[in-house]
Amino acid sequence: QLHLVESGGGLVQPGGSLNLSCTASGTDLTHYHMAWRRQAPGQERELVTATPADGVGDIYYSDSVKGRFTISRSNAGDAVYLQMNNLKPEDTAVYYCEATYAFDQYWGQGIQVTVSS
Numbered sequence: 001q002l003h004l005v006e007s008g009g010g011l012v013q014p015g016g017s018l019n020l021s022c023t024a025s026g027t028d029l030t031h032y033h034m035a036w037r038r039q040a041p042g043q044e045r046e047l048v049t050a051t052p053a054d055g056v057g058d059i060y061y062s063d064s065v066k067g068r069f070t071i072s073r074s075n076a077g078d079a080v081y082l083q084m085n086n087l088k089p090e091d092t093a094v095y096y097c098e099a100t101y102a103f104d105q106y107w108g109q110g111i112q113v114t115v116s117s
Contacts, residue, residue, distance in 0.1 A: 002027060002106040004097045009111035012087055016115070020082040022097030022108060030054060030077035033100040038093035038113075045096070049082065053101070064090075087115045 008020040020036070022029075035050035049071040050060045059071060070083040080097065092115050097108040 002032075002099055002104075004099060004106055004108035006095065006097050006108040006111040009095065009113045011114045011116065013117050014088060014115055016087050017083070017085045018087065018113060020084070020095055020097075020111065020113075022080045022082075023078060024099070026078050028077045029073070029080060029099060031101060034071070034073070034080045035098040035100070036071060036080075036082045037096045037098055037107075038091075039096070039110075040090075040093040043093075048095070051080070084113070087113075089115050091115050 002024050004022055004024050006020060006022050008018060010018065012018055031053050033053045036048045037045050038048050039045040048062055048065055049069055051071050061069060068086045072081045091113060093113060094110040095113055096110045099106045
């Protein structure tokens with residue numbers, strides 16, 4: 001069982017930046033396919049970005065965040081980050097970290113990101 005924990009959310013003005021972190025009590029996440037999803041009120045959860053396990057394959061970004069968001073992994077492999085720049089009000093949502101290994105999939109509890117002036 002993998003227990004994912006997100007941190008780094010909060011309230012930011014339009015045009016601002018936030019950096020979300022996802023950890024799993026020191027577990028090496030290198031071999032997991034990692035992703036960030038978000039869910040705005042009244043909307044379905046959507047895939048924002050994903051990075052492949054072991055660095056094999058391409059990183060995916062949704063069109064709505066391409067050029068503004070960056071997913072990365074820590075050098076130790078025990079964390080995944082989402083750097084969010086030039087934030088817009090439409091980025092407001094609960095953001096979830098997701099880890100996939102074979103047929104097992106795990107999610108964090110989610111963290112609120114609010115973009116408002």
